[in-house]
Amino acid sequence: MIVRPDSRFRNAARYHVQPGDLNYWGLPKRAKIEDGEPYVTHYYAENERPDQISTTYYNTPYLGWVITEVNDLFRWWDELDVGQAIKIPTRETLARILGS
Numbered sequence: 001m002i003v004r005p006d007s008r009f010r011n012a013a014r015y016h017v018q019p020g021d022l023n024y025w026g027l028p029k030r031a032k033i034e035d036g037e038p039y040v041t042h043y044y045a046e047n048e049r050p051d052q053i054s055t056t057y058y059n060t061p062y063l064g065w066v067i068t069e070v071n072d073l074f075r076w077w078d079e080l081d082v083g084q085a086i087k088i089p090t091r092e093t094l095a096r097i098l099g100s
Contacts, residue, residue, distance in 0.1 A: 031069040031097045033089055039070075040088040044080045057088050066097060 003010050033039050042053060050064030050073075068074055071086050080086075089097060 031066045031089070033070055033087055033093060034096075037093045037096070038090040039093060040090060042086045042088045044082060044084045044086055046082050050077065053086070053088070058091075058094070063094070066094065 003012075040057070042057070050068045051061035052064075053067055054064040055061045067086065067088060068077065070089060073080070073086075
């Protein structure tokens with residue numbers, strides 16, 4: 001992208017992203033499982049929601065966004081097939097994602 005010399009954005013940082021580095025809204029992903037990191041495979045049951053799955057694995061509904069983002073399911077959550085595999089970050093991976 002070309003930025004004019006008089007633009008207020010002329011000194012803004014530029015980022016090069018790879019496929020899969022952005023979430024549904026085009027923002028950088030905060031939650032990714034890196035190569036070799038452990039995760040648990042959960043099989044989707046009918047009418048499950050991210051907050052319910054989060055409560056099952058992390059004892060809190062507030063980490064459903066991690067499960068959704070790791071699996072790129074923001075838009076298609078209601079289109080999952082029963083029995084479809086979903087990656088659930090282990091607590092160690094979750095700690096890295098959350099910066100703990």
